């Protein structure tokens with residue numbers, strides 16, 4: 310049994326609806342899904358709706374750094390309301406993306422800080438997106454006392470030095486399909502080395518399908534390929550990797566795989 314700790318299931322990406330796709334995932338042994346609600350209020354509400362409708366889906370609420378420029382007080386009020394819902398197990402994804410720079414960096418940082426505060430207020434863990442901003446991300450996490458609630462570095466794509474600091478700050482490392490890519494040797498090193506009780510797996514669907522499905526639209530069933538790859542790196546069986554990552558997800562997010 311596996312848990313996909315980070316997937317986007319919006320109709321925008323899956324116009325046919327999520328149920329059949331989640332059925333395929335369940336057939337592949339993936340029995341829990343954390344649906345990330347970012348992009349717009351509509352996407353947040355759609356994540357919340359599926360989490361309320363299905364026992365095997367949970368939601369998160371946040372503002373992606375890409376969208377920081379369009380964050381305003383009226384959206385804030387709506388998101389605060391959504392974030393308090395019991396099916397919302399984490400705040401995120403939030404963070405910094407200095408690769409695409411879709412929003413001005415100061416705005417990314419301000420929104421990031423605001424939502425760390427919200428996570429602390431609601432006592433919910435944080436889901437962190439970070440790209441090309443390793444030291445800035447770690448500095449903000451430390452300054453804002455994110456370790457009070459901890460959380461997850463999602464789609465881990467940094468090196469061992471970053472991983473060590475993130476672990477010290479109370480953040481677990483979640484590996485996506487990127488870890489299976491040939492040139493991802495730094496990430497593979499971390500996936501082999503990280504403590505067994507601090508690792509998770511995810512798809513980040515609809516993006517980043519793992520090898521051998523690279524380039525296809527990614528869906529939660531594919532997390533199995535990532536898990537198989539990480540198990541091999543660590544020299545353990547897929548079943549063991551599945552068990553430990555599911556336990557870690559249960560501990561970190563309060564989600565447990567739903568059996569039927």
Ligand SMILES: [Zn+2]
Pocket residue numbers: 402438439463464
């Ligand atoms: Zn992300």
Ligand SMILES: [Zn+2]
Pocket residue numbers: 315317345402513
């Ligand atoms: Zn994401």
